[in-house]
Structure formats: C-alpha cells, structure tokens
Amino acid sequence: MESSGLGIDQNLSGASDDFPALLRRRGLLATAPSPAAGPRIENKDWIPTQATTILAFKFQGGVLVAGDRRATAGNTVVYDRADKVLEIDRHSIMAIAGVPATAWEMARVLEHSFQFFRRTQLQEMSVDGKVRALSKLLRDNFGFVLQGVGVVVPIFATYDENSDPAARLYFYDAMGAQFEVADYAATGSGSPAVRGILHYENNWGKKALAKLSEDEAVTIALRALDTAAESDTATGGVDRNAKIFPVIKIVSRDGITTLPEKKIAAVFKRSVA
Amino acid sequence: MIEEPYRWVEAIANRAEYIETQLASGSPIVALGYRDGILFVTLGKTRQKLFEIYDRIAMGAIGHPGDIERLRMAAIELASTEGFTRSAADVSLRRLAHYSLSPVLKTAFEQVYGAPYLARLLFAEIGAKQENDLFLRLDYDGAIATNSANFAQTRQDFGALSGTRQSTELMEKYLAAEHSSGATFERALKLSLDAWTVGQLALGDEGVNELPPRDKIVAERKERLRAAGIEAAVLDRGDRIAIRYRTLNEQEIRSALGD
Secondary structure (H helix, E strand, O other): OOOOHHHHHOOOOOOOOOHHHHHHHOOOOOOOOOOOOOOOOOOOOOOOOOOOOEEEEEEOOEEEEEEOOOEEEOOEEEEOOOOOEEEEEOOEEEEOOEOHHHHHHHHHHHHHHHHHHHHHHOOOOOHHHHHHHHHHHHHHOHHHHHHOOOOEOOEEEEEOOOOOOOEEEEEEOOOOOEEEOOOEEEEOOOHHHHHHHHHHHHHHOOOOHHHOOHHHHHHHHHHHHHHHHHHOOOOOOOEOOOOEOOEEEEEEOOEEEEOOHHHHHHHHHHHOO | OOOOHHHHHHHHHHHHHHHHHHHOOOOOEEEEEEOOEEEEEEEOOOOOOEEEEEOOEEEEEEEOHHHHHHHHHHHHHHHHHHHHHOOHHHOOHHHHHHHHHHHHHHHHHHOOOOOOOOEEEEEEEOOOOHHHOEEEEEOOOOOEEEOOOOOOOOOOOEEEEOOOHHHHHHHHHHHHHHOOOOOOHHHHHHHHHHHHHHHHHOOOOOOOOOOOOHHHHHHHHHHHHHHOOEEEEEEEOOOOOOOOEEEEOHHHHHHHHOO
C-alpha cells in the first residue's frame, strides 16, 4: 500500500473519480494509444479474431450465460479449461470473447469499479451505469484493438428487480457500442451457428426461449455450443474424451448460480450426447 | 511562533484541546465480535457514521463530516487499489492504519499552520476465525489502539469509540466485564446498545465516571432508543461470499431487540 495516501482530495477529485481513472492516476492501468495517432496494422487482410463462442439467453429462471472452454493462439489450442463466464457482482455476469489478457483485466476493473462506486458513493450503481461502465472500458481500449493486440467483444447479463424487465442482456462491439437484446445474444467466432440455432428455437422450436425450464435451457445451450464447435476450430464445445463441459451460469433474483459439472454432465448424457 | 520549541509544544497542546472540545459531544460507537461476525452499532441517525471500506473492513467515525469523508475516501482508495493490483487477501487493516493513515494524521496534527483532521475512527477487520478479528482505533493525532494482547491488556473481542477518553474507557470497562466472544447476535446487539448507553452517560460535564448500576443502564437504553434511530452494520464471518459488510435496517434491529 502506498504511504502517500491522502493527496487525493485537495481538488475534490476523490468523490467524482471513477475507478479506472483512479488506477490511471496511480499508473496501474495501461492507457491505449489514441486511435487517431497509433500505428495501423500493416496487413490489410487482418481481421480481429474473437476465437471462441459465448452465448446468453433469457429463460424462465432468469438469464443463462454459457461459454466453451477453449483458448487459442492462431491455430494452436493453448488451453482447454478457460473460464470465459465471469461473475462481476452478485447479480452481474460478463462473458468474454477476444484476447484473454485484456478481457480478464477488463472484468477485474469492472468488478472493482462497481464495488468502488458503492463504497464511495454509498449507493449501488444503476443497471444503466454498469452497462455504460463496460462500454467505456471497451472504448478506452480501442487503440489496442487497432494495434491488433486487444480486441474484446463481451456479453453482459444482469438482474435488477427494480427495472423492467428485471433480466437485462447486452452485447457489445469492439468500439464499445452496447446493444440490449430482448431474447438472446452470442459473440465470438462460433457465434453465427449459435445465432442460427437460437433464432430457430425461439421462433419455431417447441417453446420460445423465454418459456424454457432450466434443464431445457441447459440442453439448448449445450447443443448450440457443440454445433458451433463442429465447424469452428476455435470453439471447444463439449470434450467427450476429457469430460470437459462448458461453463454455465444463471443470474436470477437470488443472485448467480454456477451449474455444477455433474448437473451439466447429466443433462448432456440425457439429451445431447 | 514555532521557532521556539516551547511555543511549538504549547501550540500542539492548544490544538489538542481544541480538537478534544470539538469531538467531545460525539455519539459513541461500539464494535463487538460475536459468534457469526462483528457488529457495529451507534445511535442518533442525523448522518451516516458506519461505512464499508473493503471486503472485510468496516469503519465507524465521529468528528467533522468533511474530515471523515477525506479519510474514508483515502482508506477506500488505498484498499481498492491494493485489492486490484494484488488481491483482496492482501488488503490488511493493520497495514492500512499503520503505514498509510496514521502517518498522515500525525503530520496534519503537528503542522501547526495547517488544519488537523477533526476525526476519530474505529475500524474492524473480520478474520477467518474469531481470534483473528482486529479492532483498531485511530485518533486525530495518529495514535493507534488495538484489541490485541499486550503487557497492559488481554486480547479483547470488541472496540469502542467515544467523544471523550473517560467515556471510551468506561465503555471498554463495561464490555470487558460483560462481553463473551461466543455471544449470539441478539445478545451482542443488546450488549452493544448497553455499552453505547454507558458511553453516552459518561459524556458531558456532568458525565458519570463510574459504571452505573445495571437497571439504570437498561432503563436509560430504552429511553434513548425511543428517541433516536439505531444505525447498525455487520461484517459476516461466513465465507460463502467475498463481501462481508451488510447494513442492518431499523426493522431488523428492533425485532432482534424485542423491546
């Protein structure tokens, strides 16, 4: 801990600073080069990759958020137990597609931002405030995206009893634009397949997504991720040999539940495998 | 003035007297370790006096709201940046108080041309086990008192803070005699309100300097509770969630109190 602590309040900046600004003031958070000034990527064919698949949809019990476990670098699989579905606070989940280092750091900043706001301002940050905070982190990161070293395309799900609807779901683009969705969202390289499945299920499936029970929702999530993995090499799907299952979390009025692997395995065995 | 050592000592003494006068009417704050956590209690809800600092650290304060705010903000910033760069487990109340807050308070107090902090703070940090709980009082001159065992005292499971030394000491005397660490929440709540009453009775020019009889404390507690709002918060010992701080609402407190 720094010993020079109390320099903060001389210009009354303490109360109005948000957490990322505090970190930057202390040199603890990298500032991305300005998108206007930073060096451009030489390779014209370069496309920012978000090699993964994450998805989320609203169902009867709240919002389900799921992500596969594979982490890749180019066409090498570097890790098969990555956790891309992260708890930010008691009622918020962020799922990440993109460069892991940047994404995990972003999640960490976000988590601390919400706590910091509540502790300093003595009130909970609003849903809009939380959604916007992530948007600003993405925007601040855009210089790194242009350099090809830090693209992140997250999904954000939260549950707030005082808002209407109570379950809220957003996806973002790499520049920080936020899009609220009514039913489902999917990002990452495997997302086209997932979007197809979720769209089909929602409109012509046995039930609309919003009417699914927990087991039915888990079934759809597993089938969708497995389908994405079928054509997308960067998506792990379900690893049948090593018994590695996607991470699935549910956010509802009671907070966040991480589904135990046993339960996911049982649903998989019954209705997917 | 401060060229002469004697004048400096005199200036410091005057300043201490001035601050003591300003703090003298502060409503006492009690922090009590019980079976399931640490309970913070105070009365008189004109403004908030109990605050969350970090996952396992809470603070109660008396003094000037502006000064309390500066210290509170500094404590939160220090704890949050430490928790972010290292981990929540690396945020420690001992380090926060000894290495950061205390030196700053002492410097402000002794630089006689600048303004001192008109504040007195009581911190508590919940440990994995009850014997790891830390209670720490930080005064306007940077002086630190903790609950840990030393040559003068055995380890205590509580912390007390009040407007005057006499009041604080009486509260500590009362708690040392009455409090047992395995207390239930209901028992801890009643006891902390009694301790608050003892502290309150000791304030002012006509304040008592000996422990009042038990029935007087109880009668006085009930009387005060009718007139004032209770502010209370707990640090929960359960390790299911990282953030242990929780404010109790008035209804929750009154129903636990049962009177």
